[in-house]
Amino acid sequence: MKTIVIYYSFGGSTKAEAERVAAENDAVLCRVEETKDRSLFSTFVQGAPNAKYRKASEIKKIDQDLNLFDRIVIGCPVWGGYPAPAFNAIAELLPSGKEVELFFCSSGGETPKSSQGTKDLISKKGCRVISYRDVKTGKSPGKAKD
Ligand SMILES: Cc1cc2nc3c(=O)[nH]c(=O)nc-3n(C[C@H](O)[C@H](O)[C@H](O)COP(=O)(O)O)c2cc1C
Structure with missing residues (x-):
């Protein structure tokens, strides 16, 4: 089985x-x-509200063809209890008929407000959610150096 993360x-x-x-x-x-390019300030004033309304952010074209994979693992940070807007952009790229695994990284490690809606969003793309995982990072919000 061919998998992409x-x-x-x-x-x-x-x-x-x-x-x-x-x-x-x-x-x-x-x-x-x-x-x-996002600042930490923009993640809070624009990113988190957009996450709540399930808005997709604009992303750069990816260099992989998702059609070629059987299983697609998607990982994203949690902003204000919802997947960061880039998640919605990734979901839009999903070809139907794929098995999808999801993991969400947050400081607290919980997504009770959004988990069902997130799974529904993937199902609406004609894909099957085979696992959903909250990852507790304990990390406070900050921008990576790279
Ligand atoms: C705008 C914003 C909102 C956040 N909201 C939450 C939250 O609701 N619950 C939580 O546990 N962590 C929250 N966090 C913390 C991140 O989810 C956590 O640091 C995560 O590990 C970040 O992943 P990353 O390092 O890949 O960006 C928030 C961080 C940011 C920047």
């Missing part, structure tokens, strides 16, 4: 988890970047 990370903790999952599953790793 596709992720967005602002502060680096989702990146670290994505790298771990990819290595464990012998999967292709694909980093998603937003077209506009």
